Amino acid sequence: MQPSGAASQNLRSMLEDSDRFLTGVEIETSRGLLMAETSRKTAELAKSLSEFERVDFVALTDNPGGNPHIRPEILGQDLLFRGRDVVINMSCKDYNRNGIESRLWALGSQGFTNVLALSGDYPTDGFQGLAQPVFDIDSVGLLELIEQMNEGLPNRVWGSVGREDRLEKTNFYAGCAVSPFKKLEGELMTQYFKLAMKVRTGAKWAITQIGYDSRKFSELQLYVQSTGIEIPLIGSVFILTAPAGRFFNRWGMPGVWVSDELRDIADQQAKSRDRGRAYFSELAAKQIAILKGLGYRGAYISGRPQLERIRGILEMVDSYGENDWKEFAKEINFAQTNEFYYFEQGDNPGLSSNQVNKDYLASKSKSKLARAKALMTVPLQYRLGKFVHDRVFTEGTLGFKAGRAIYAQVEKSKKLTGVAHVLEQATKVPVYHCQDCGDCSLPDIAYLCPESECVKNQRNGPCGGTKAGMCEVLDKECIWLRAYDRLKPYGEELTMLERPVVFRDASLRNTSAWANTFLLRDHHGKKNPADRSGGA
Ligand code: SF4
Structure with missing residues (x-):
């Protein structure tokens, strides 16, 4: 059954037909039945977000952190009926290509179009022991599958040589993830190459990994512009807490890192009466302002925020002056030790210049x-x-x-x-x-x-x-x-x-x-x- 109220403005039109800065909110699905306490709370949050006009889309996670949760589309269906555009995160860890294709048919039939294609985190748990991960295909393979489904997959008729017709075309609007917050040259450059490959394969928008280094946000934007990778970028803004800071500092979430300095600031702030809530909200607001200033097309807010928190953060963003983000960029600039940057630092230490890294260039033009x-x-x-x-x-x-x-x-x-x-x-x-x-x-x-x-x-x-x-x-x-x-x-x-x-x-x-x-x-x-x- 298709939802009656299609999203009044969908992600595709908002990204392609306007230059508006978008706000997306990630909702982490939970473990258990939809009518159980935790899922009910998540569903209520989803409902409240769907009624808040400042939120342009809601994204739903897919077994986040490698843990089994209720499928995102179960929550997403209600949002679609409410006329709110939904992004379904889809990873390749729990399904082989047939399982993924089957899920895509179900999503398309239910009216979902936005799919964030991910390889996925390695499973961390499972019933009676660790689950066997699948990884039959990866995020690029998933993008290729989506692209082919959008063009109409060949429908080979078993046993009849040469007979082939095509299945009905789907209408997915696929996105991908990119991680600029990498320490080593080869680690970073291969992320950039992979982003280019994802775009060639059909990704139409990209969401960054979580990070607290404005210079890397700035660099990614410049890299995309200077290399002709045409893709709208949406920056991740995770609302930090002291426990999350410590967890990320230990690499508790794959690919996400918080520096010792930021971890210590977070710990210090957590000692205040509001346990750092105002500080962390302001940090998120400043990050959103930086993304806006840099020319990103939106912010993807995560960290289990409630509606009032998001409202407060967005109001704070509105209160900033036009160029305040440049000062914030100097401040939110937490890099890894000896981290590699493709571009040289700009006059503002929190931003890139457009001069390619001189040491990198020298390493390529050796005698x-x-x-x-x-x-x-x-x-x-x-x-x-x-x-x-x-x-x-x-x-x-x-x-x-x-x-x-x-x-x-x-x-x-x-x-x-x-x-x-x-x-x-x-x-x-x-x-x-x-x-x-x-x-x-x-x-x-x-x-x-x-x-x-x-x-x-x-x-x-x-x-x-x-x-x-x-x-x-x-x-x-x-x-x-x-x-x-x-x-x-x-x-x-x-x-x-x-x-x-x-x-x-x-x-x-x-x-x-x-x-x-x-x-x-x-x-x-x-x-x-x-x-x-x-x-x-
Ligand atoms: S060496 Fe080649 S053939 Fe052997 S398992 Fe690895 S990829 Fe497959």
Whole structure:
């Protein structure tokens, strides 16, 4: 059943047909039945927000923090009926691509159009133990699926060769997340590359990660403008508390960090009579003013705020003078130690200049000798992988033609197929810790295996969860940072994500990845995503 009262102004029209600064509020769904106490309170908050004209859209979380909660659309349906536009956060941790597609059909049928595509936090709990995360596709794969659904997915009729018609088009307005609050060069640059990839894949708007560094907010806006990534940015404003400050300071929420200095300020403020409430509201108001001043298209307020709190914060924003935000930017400028910035600092320490980081530029224009030295730091595993790939696994090379001819013969014998597979594994397991997925992404990630080295199996760029370059789950560096560092000495890092979206084909598991590459059965051979969307 479609809602009777479609949103009077939807996110798409507000972003595309106006230049108004928007206010969105995130509501965290809760665990339990809708009629239970906690969910009822959440529903009441949603209702009160829907009646407050200053809130332009309400966003509903999807199992936040990796915990099981009621589905966002259960709450969202009521908001849609009230004529309020809703953003459904959708992550890839709990559903495979079929489950996600099925959910998208349900959302589209219920009248939801705005989907924030996320990879999702790694699960932290579950019934009778930790839930097995899915991560069959990632946020970029989800955007590709949404884009294809909007164009009309091919509807292959089973058993009839060549017959194909298209399913009815959906009307999703997809958004994505971006995290500029990263410490290391490779960690930050891969976030920016991934944002560009998301936009190419169909993201129409982007929401930032939570952060308290105005210079990074400023840099992201400048980066998007200067590189031609055309996407409206919405900045996250989390209303801090002292416990949240301590939690973020310990990297308690993936990818979100609060500096020691801000944590201490928050602790100090919490000793006041109102436990820091006025201070934290003012901090949020100042952040919103900064986002407005920088030219962001809106603020995404989170931190479980109640209606009166939001009203007060927005009134505070209204009370500020036109240029006050520049002073606030100087003040809210909490960076990580030795944090990398793509742009040099501006005259105002809380803002970027439009001069690209001089050290970064110098690192890219090295002398021949310096470059040769840099190449020597690249691990042998990468150099060997690249050497073999360029000569044997690249279509059009003599090696590829020979490999194709050999595997065409090998596959005529079951025994030979088995022997060849064992030989391949004998090479790849010791070097890459290969997990025999059969749809190899080694060449996509500078010869690092996403199956064995990334708990979220991220094949299209890093998730947003890294903490100073480290994986959000394991005590090891993110593979995408390592890939960046391997590619940079070759001058290949800028284009590392300029390629079609990778979807792993589960039907290839435990089969020879080499055979699948030579015989064009894997994602390298099937470059057109439309070929895959019918789902084998
Ligand atoms: S075949 Fe799959 S599991 Fe093996 S190295 Fe390649 S990506 Fe990793």
